[in-house]
Amino acid sequence: MNPEFFIPIPVLLSQLTLGLVNGAFYAMLSLGLAVIFGLLNVINFAHGALYMLGAVLAWAGMNYFGVGYWTMLLVSPLIVGIIGIIIERLLLHWIYELDHIYGLLLTLGITLVIEGIMRSAYGVSGLPYAAPSELRGATDLGFMFLPNYRAWVLVASITVCLATWFFIEKTKVGSYLRAGTENPKIVESFGVNVPVMITLTYGFGVALAAFAGVLAAPMMQVSPLMGQNLIIIIFAVVVIGGMGSIMGAIVTGLALGVLEGLTKVIYPQASSTVVFLIMAIILLVRPAGLFGRDK
Amino acid sequence: MREYKSSVPALEIEDLQGWYGESHVLHGVNLKVYPGEVVTLLGRNGSGRTSTMRAVMGLIGARKGSIKVNGVETINMPTYKIANLGIGYCPEERAIFSSLSCEENLLLPPKIRGAGKGMSQDEIYEMFPNLQERKHSQGTRLSGGEQQMLAVGRILRTGANLLLLDEISEGLAPVIVQALARMIRTLKEKGYTVVMVEQNFHFAAPLADRLYVMEHGVIVEHFEANELETKMPVLNELLGV
Numbered sequence: 001m002n003p004e005f006f007i008p009i010p011v012l013l014s015q016l017t018l019g020l021v022n023g024a025f026y027a028m029l030s031l032g033l034a035v036i037f038g039l040l041n042v043i044n045f046a047h048g049a050l051y052m053l054g055a056v057l058a059w060a061g062m063n064y065f066g067v068g069y070w071t072m073l074l075v076s077p078l079i080v081g082i083i084g085i086i087i088e089r090l091l092l093h094w095i096y097e098l099d100h101i102y103g104l105l106l107t108l109g110i111t112l113v114i115e116g117i118m119r120s121a122y123g124v125s126g127l128p129y130a131a132p133s134e135l136r137g138a139t140d141l142g143f144m145f146l147p148n149y150r151a152w153v154l155v156a157s158i159t160v161c162l163a164t165w166f167f168i169e170k171t172k173v174g175s176y177l178r179a180g181t182e183n184p185k186i187v188e189s190f191g192v193n194v195p196v197m198i199t200l201t202y203g204f205g206v207a208l209a210a211f212a213g214v215l216a217a218p219m220m221q222v223s224p225l226m227g228q229n230l231i232i233i234i235f236a237v238v239v240i241g242g243m244g245s246i247m248g249a250i251v252t253g254l255a256l257g258v259l260e261g262l263t264k265v266i267y268p269q270a271s272s273t274v275v276f277l278i279m280a281i282i283l284l285v286r287p288a289g290l291f292g293r294d295k
Numbered sequence: 296m297r298e299y300k301s302s303v304p305a306l307e308i309e310d311l312q313g314w315y316g317e318s319h320v321l322h323g324v325n326l327k328v329y330p331g332e333v334v335t336l337l338g339r340n341g342s343g344r345t346s347t348m349r350a351v352m353g354l355i356g357a358r359k360g361s362i363k364v365n366g367v368e369t370i371n372m373p374t375y376k377i378a379n380l381g382i383g384y385c386p387e388e389r390a391i392f393s394s395l396s397c398e399e400n401l402l403l404p405p406k407i408r409g410a411g412k413g414m415s416q417d418e419i420y421e422m423f424p425n426l427q428e429r430k431h432s433q434g435t436r437l438s439g440g441e442q443q444m445l446a447v448g449r450i451l452r453t454g455a456n457l458l459l460l461d462e463i464s465e466g467l468a469p470v471i472v473q474a475l476a477r478m479i480r481t482l483k484e485k486g487y488t489v490v491m492v493e494q495n496f497h498f499a500a501p502l503a504d505r506l507y508v509m510e511h512g513v514i515v516e517h518f519e520a521n522e523l524e525t526k527m528p529v530l531n532e533l534l535g536v
């Protein structure tokens with residue numbers, strides 16, 4: 001066999017596993033974007049910045065107040081959720097009737113403000129954040145040593161994704177959300193307080209992003225720019241999966257993470273572009289996305 | 296004059312002006328509906344009947360004038376608060392949700408706090424057996440007639456007592472129209488107040504206690520059911536019936 005095309009199975013499996021961890025991140029972030037877009041009709045460019053804010057808050061909690069990882073895993077999404085509620089009430093609230101481009105521009109502006117503030121406070125070099133002691137070390141899977149922290153990230157993000165899916169698809173409140181995504185005015189005419197539902201949905205969506213940010217903190221350097229790199233990929237995931245589908249966002253996120261891992265083994269040079277290549281193909285053959293409905 | 300007219304109107308619209316953006320479509324609508332009445336709003340297409348109902352629900356661009364529900368002024372209220380005064384609105388476009396099953400569509404509107412009991416799910420299924428048979432189907436997979444039954448049925452559960460029904464007979468087979476006529480009679484017996492927008496004069500006229508006719512965004516005629524005969528020539532001219 002030509003050694004150049006020979007891929008050792010353990011290498012393949014370990015890249016697929018790491019890809020799955022990345023995919024779980026993509027899933028959690030694109031899920032929030034999809035839920036927000038569904039109900040608010042706003043393409044939330046600020047998602048990456050709020051993800052970063054989640055991570056920075058975790059770091060700040062540790063360094064200024066000595067508050068540990070587990071507490072910040074709850075507190076940080078809570079704070080970012082409240083910031084989201086304020087952003088929705090103060091800013092987004094006014095633009096729902098307008099074209100998508102205004103929502104995109106407004107949230108881009110919000111992104112620049114948040115990233116600007118964080119950059120002037122912390123610079124652009126990364127801030128180190130250690131994983132909690134319970135999750136240090138690695139487990140031997142036979143084909144690889146999987147860092148325990150990554151295993152935890154995988155479990156936590158998939159659990160959160162599935163819980164969100166269950167809430168939206170299987171509960172009464174979730175049925176308001178689904179119906180509101182289709183026709184908010186009619187749902188409101190049934191006496192449902194849709195304006196509050198919209199505010200809380202935005203708060204929840206960005207809290208998910210912050211949760212992902214805290215999960216990411218120990219895996220990479222916490223930096224004011226960490227959201228920028230990710231948001232572009234997340235947008236591609238959402239375009240591929242189709243805006244507005246919950247399961248679509250989850251499945252596409254996981255699948256693309258795995259695909260990226262696979263590409264790293266087969267043709268490493270393409271691993272950072274493969275997602276965009278797929279996006280281009282999907283846009284050509286199925287513009288509404290794999291799971292999308294035409295709106 | 297019937298005795299109930301001394302009570303507070305369930306719906307009282309005075310000098311209602313309404314806009315979609317820049318376009319002014321309601322030019323001073325006046326209309327009163329008393330508790331327990333069935334009132335029909337007739338008019339040609341584009342005369343402003345749907346807009347009047349949407350204005351009551353706060354669903355048009357801007358509105359001015361006065362709309363009182365059981366004596367409460369609603370002109371500055373958000374839609375959900377208006378609905379919670381006890382209104383059930385069945386829109387012209389039916390608005391069945393495709394991401395919800397038939398039964399989820401039926402159960403979607405929440406009970407209105409402090410309102411009456413409303414009909415039970417069983418009573419609604421009894422009235423519209425098709426809905427029970429198809430309860431697991433996706434809402435928008437139902438036939439036009441079934442979707443109409445669903446759109447009406449779902450607002451009967453909430454305890455809302457004032458029903459706004461926009462062209463419920465439109466485009467439906469005669470047997471379904473008859474079923475809907477029976478439903479309106481049942482609702483009247485149960486004490487509901489009903490405002491019906493109709494194009495189908497022959498469906499609406501026998502059900503109504505009073506009739507209003509709209510043209511170009513204002514009420515142009517208004518009479519009681521027992522004056523129907525003498526008003527036929529006028530109606531002929533206004534509606535071409």
Ligand SMILES: Nc1ncnc2c1ncn2[C@@H]1O[C@H](COP(=O)(O)OP(=O)(O)O)[C@@H](O)[C@H]1O
Pocket residue numbers: 315318320338339340341342343344345346347
């Ligand atoms: N969404 C809208 N935007 C602008 N104009 C509208 C809209 N809906 C209705 N209109 C206009 O308002 C007028 C009244 O329409 P409508 O209330 O639907 O009448 P009807 O229900 O009696 O057929 C018509 O001239 C119609 O063109």
Ligand SMILES: [Mg+2]
Pocket residue numbers: 341344345346387462
């Ligand atoms: Mg109409």
